[in-house]
Amino acid sequence: MISLLSVTDYDKLSDDLARRVYTSRLLGRDSMLVLHGGGNTSVKGARRNIFGEDEEVLYIKGSGWDLATIEAAGFAPVRLSHLLRLAQLNALTDIEMANELRVATLDPAAPAPSVEAILHALLPFKWVDHSHADALVSLTNTPQGLDHVRACFGDSVVIVHYVMPGFILAREVARQFPAQHTVKTTGMVLMNHGLFTWGDTARESYERHIELVTRAEQHLQQHGAWDVTPTTEAAPASSLARDIARLRLDVSKAAGAPMILTTTTDAASLRFARRADVTQVSQQGPATPDHVIRTKRVPQIGRDVARYAAEYKAYYELYAAAPGLVMLDPAPRIILDAEMGLVSAGRTAKDAAIGAEIYQHTIDIITRADKLDGWQALPAKDIFEMEYWDLEQAKLKRAGKLAAFAGEVALVTGAASGIGKACAQSLLARGAAVIGLDLQPVRDAGMLKDKGFLGIECDITDEAAVLNAIEAGARRFGGLDMLVLNAGIFGKTMPIAELSGAEWNKVMRVNLDANLTLLREAHPLLKLSLRGGRVVIIGSKNVPAPGPGVAAYSASKAALTQLARVTALEWGADHIRVNVLHPNQIFDTGLWTEETLKARAAHYGLTVEQYKTNNVLKIEITSRDVGELAAELCGPLFAKTTGAQIPVDGGNDRVI
Numbered sequence: 174m175i176s177l178l179s180v181t182d183y184d185k186l187s188d189d190l191a192r193r194v195y196t197s198r199l200l201g202r203d204s205m206l207v208l209h210g211g212g213n214t215s216v217k218g219a220r221r222n223i224f225g226e227d228e229e230v231l232y233i234k235g236s237g238w239d240l241a242t243i244e245a246a247g248f249a250p251v252r253l254s255h256l257l258r259l260a261q262l263n264a265l266t267d268i269e270m271a272n273e274l275r276v277a278t279l280d281p282a283a284p285a286p287s288v289e290a291i292l293h294a295l296l297p298f299k300w301v302d303h304s305h306a307d308a309l310v311s312l313t314n315t316p317q318g319l320d321h322v323r324a325c326f327g328d329s330v331v332i333v334h335y336v337m338p339g340f341i342l343a344r345e346v347a348r349q350f351p352a353q354h355t356v357k358t359t360g361m362v363l364m365n366h367g368l369f370t371w372g373d374t375a376r377e378s379y380e381r382h383i384e385l386v387t388r389a390e391q392h393l394q395q396h397g398a399w400d401v402t403p404t405t406e407a408a409p410a411s412s413l414a415r416d417i418a419r420l421r422l423d424v425s426k427a428a429g430a431p432m433i434l435t436t437t438t439d440a441a442s443l444r445f446a447r448r449a450d451v452t453q454v455s456q457q458g459p460a461t462p463d464h465v466i467r468t469k470r471v472p473q474i475g476r477d478v479a480r481y482a483a484e485y486k487a488y489y490e491l492y493a494a495a496p497g498l499v500m501l502d503p504a505p506r507i508i509l510d511a512e513m514g515l516v517s518a519g520r521t522a523k524d525a526a527i528g529a530e531i532y533q534h535t536i537d538i539i540t541r542a543d544k545l546d547g548w549q550a551l552p553a554k555d556i557f558e559m560e561y562w563d564l565e566q567a568k569l570k571r572a573g574k575l576a577a578f579a580g581e582v583a584l585v586t587g588a589a590s591g592i593g594k595a596c597a598q599s600l601l602a603r604g605a606a607v608i609g610l611d612l613q614p615v616r617d618a619g620m621l622k623d624k625g626f627l628g629i630e631c632d633i634t635d636e637a638a639v640l641n642a643i644e645a646g647a648r649r650f651g652g653l654d655m656l657v658l659n660a661g662i663f664g665k666t667m668p669i670a671e672l673s674g675a676e677w678n679k680v681m682r683v684n685l686d687a688n689l690t691l692l693r694e695a696h697p698l699l700k701l702s703l704r705g706g707r708v709v710i711i712g713s714k715n716v717p718a719p720g721p722g723v724a725a726y727s728a729s730k731a732a733l734t735q736l737a738r739v740t741a742l743e744w745g746a747d748h749i750r751v752n753v754l755h756p757n758q759i760f761d762t763g764l765w766t767e768e769t770l771k772a773r774a775a776h777y778g779l780t781v782e783q784y785k786t787n788n789v790l791k792i793e794i795t796s797r798d799v800g801e802l803a804a805e806l807c808g809p810l811f812a813k814t815t816g817a818q819i820p821v822d823g824g825n826d827r828v829i
Contacts, residue, residue: 174308174387176380177202183376189216190232190245192375196302199379201240206304206386208534209527210239211461212367215293215301216375220250220279228279229253231294235284249286252277256294260347265340267563288564291343295350296361298371300378305367305461308389311398311538313364314460315546322362325392326385331361335551337558338366338462360385365551366461398544401441401537409438410512414644416476417513418652418701423478424518425703428504431580433606433625434651435517435525437533442514445536455509458550459531460538462559472507472532481505492557499566507532520580522606522625522650576604577808581704582650584608584643584695586633587660589615591762592711595800596657601625603804605655608646610639625650633660633687643694653698655807658688659711661730663764666722677725684729685736692740699749706749707807710737711799714757714820718827734818741816750815752806756799757822760785789824 177199186192193216200214201207215233222228230250234240238247255277259265265273267288274286287293293301312321322332331353336345342363350361359381361369368385372378393399413436421434445451455472473481482503489500506528508516515532519525542548550556559565583600587593588609597607597620606625609615615628627649631642646653664680692708699706712734719727734753741751760770774784785793799821805811806819820828 174203174205174383174390176383178376178379189218189375190248192216193232193248193300194243194245196375196379197234197240197243200302200304200382201243204530204534205307206382207240208305208531210237212240212304213287213289213293214240214303215290217253217299230279231256231290233287233290233293235286237284247284249283250279251286251290251294252279253294256291259340260291260295260343267339268567270340271564271567288339289342291340292346295343295347296369296371298378299373300375301369301371302378302382303367303369304382304386306386306389307534307538308386308393308541309362309368310365310460311393311541311545312389313362313366314538314548314550315542316549317546318364318549321392321546322364325388326360326362328355328357329359330385331358333361333363335363335365335555337555337562339564393541393545396545398541401540403440403444409443409514412644413438413513414647414652415697417516417647418698420476420478420508420513420516421651422701422703423476424504425580427478427482428502428518428520430502430520431654431703432504432518432520432651433522433525433580433582435519435522435529436513436648436651437515437517437529438513438648441536442533443511445540446509446514447511451509454539454543454548457548458553458556460535460550462551462555472509473505474509476508476510478505488553488557492554493561498561499570501560518651520575521604525651526624576602578603578605580604581654581702582606582608582646582652583655583657583807584610584646584653585657585659586610586691588628589613591764592756592759592796592799593657593659594620595796596659596709596803597626597800599797599800599804600655600657600807603808606650608642608650610642610660633691634682636690639687639690640694643698647698652701653695654702654704654706656691656695656699656706656708657711657803658691658708660687661711664723664725668722669724672724680725680729681732684726685732688733689736692736696744696747696749700744700747706744706747708737708740708749708751709803709806710734710751710753711803712737712753712755712818714755714822714825714828716755716818718825738816745815750811752811752814752816753818754799754803754806755818755820755822756794757820757825758785758787759794759796759799761796786823788822789826789829792823794821794823
């Protein structure tokens with residue numbers, strides 16, 4: 174493992190909190206050390222209170238912050254004396270501990286301190302770093318894990334046997350640390366959990382962390398257990414979309430809500446899923462307690478979700494002794510399948526992506542541990558206690574309501590600009606994952622940074638490209654619930670007497686034929702939607718009120734509307750509803766340049782502003798207006814509406 178610290182950058186930092194942020198980010202940048210909010214760091218210092226007195230304070234990573242991107246505001250300032258007094262108590266429930274940590278936090282705007290704040294306070298060092306390094310967990314999660322840790326580190330580390338994180342762990346460290354700590358120790362190994370290091374400077378604590386993890390990697394290498402690169406390429410199936418969508422429906426039914434499924438078919442995932450002993454090695458539990466909540470107790474093997482749900486309920490009944498526990502839904506979060514490889518489920522695209530990345534690391538950890546001495550995770554009772562931890566139960570009970578379309582997937586064509594972009598944004602805002610197709614790349618920064626957005630450059634008149642896009646969307650998000658057909662072209666304005674067959678066919682291919690392909694190929698996935706599929710087709714005012722010079726455009730949109738009506742008739746039995754929106758004069762799209770606007774306004778003897786509001790209500794209609802209505806059509810308010818045609822035009826006298 175290589176240190177990422179730049180001495181030049183480090184020496185420029187002027188205060189302790191800035192140094193703490195810098196080296197914390199270095200830890201967080203390496204996924205083999207820290208994954209998605211895991212790990213924590215701290216620094217001790219003084220803070221002047223309102224009475225002009227200096228108080229000893231522990232600045233520790235706060236809940237909800239990721240070490241890779243943490244800022245100074247992400248460190249909660251906690252009164253050190255209060256933490257040390259808490260450590261002297263004989264007993265403290267986790268809920269009491271969380272309350273006391275909040276009471277001792279000096280800034281009410283600060284995040285909740287890490288549950289390991291007391292442990293950090295007890296360690297007699299200014300700087301403390303903690304990770305769940307892959308290499309270390311590979312050593313500890315074996316039958317001879319203790320022997321490997323001793324052989325690897327000697328007297329460089331304090332070794333603490335596994336206990337539940339929180340107050341119990343802090344008490345155990347308080348008991349074992351003084352007896353083992355010497356001037357030679359630079360770190361502490363928590364068996365089946367992770368690594369702590371410390372130092373007089375932020376740099377020293379970080380570089381000790383890198384040094385100890387490097388020793389763990391070297392130990393694995395010396396025992397032929399480091400390289401986990403597949404020796405042969407495992408070929409994934411070429412088409413999985415329908416199988417994934419069926420699996421997603423089963424998972425969603427078990428969860429009682431729509432779920433996102435992320436499918437990973439890389440060589441390592443497929444090789445692991447195809448191991449002859451995969452049932453044995455995968456069912457023991459997660460790599461560390463930190464991963465329990467996100468990946469569930471064990472992965473599911475194969476696609477029998479109902480059987481897994483029954484087994485999970487039995488597991489709950491076996492260990493649930495305390496009254497009042499809120500049972501987690503019995504749907505699997507990790508599924509291993511010989512064809513699909515690794516499938517991760519979550520209520521949001523972000524949750525599913527996190528689960529997938531965590532289990533990809535788990536596969537490497539299990540493989541290395543297996544090569545070293547055989548994989549051995551924590552006993553099921555310990556895993557259950559972490560999964561149904563009081564603090565997680567409290568979080569579950571106070572969890573806010575998810576967005577309306579959480580767990581659902583939409584495909585939007587023409588998503589890079591105009592109405593398509595507005596539809597994608599409206600669906601994302603309601604919690605949906607969105608597959609956005611467009612000839613041009615999507616450049617909107619907000620959409621691109623959203624884990625729930627997948628932008629695909631696609632010519633919708635190319636049937637093979639459409640099939641590939643649907644396949645990619647299914648592998649990323651699990652299926653399809655909503656389809657918004659927006660992409661279209663206006664074509665050249667010309668009288669019918671001058672309209673060539675080539676121009677006519679060009680408009681028809683985009684506005685009509687391509688949409689037939691999309692409807693046909695999306696249908697098998699839409700009918701597997703838990704809440705029923707929804708289709709919104711963007712038509713045009715030109716359907717009920719055509720104008721001269723745009724025969725190809727008007728005819729194509731009229732034919733598309735008729736196609737939508739027939740689709741609504743045919744797909745009702747599959748619980749798929751199909752509706753059409755007819756916008757008019759949406760000027761914030763690529764169809765309208767400033768020159769075109771001026772020319773059209775002048776043609777009617779109007780100013781540009783008059784032309785923009787040339788409707789019954791005298792208001793301007795924007796892409797966002799259409800996008801919002803398209804999203805609402807997919808929601809519960811229109812759950813009993815299909816085959817409808819709705820104008821979005823401010824009122825057009827010719828249509829009315």
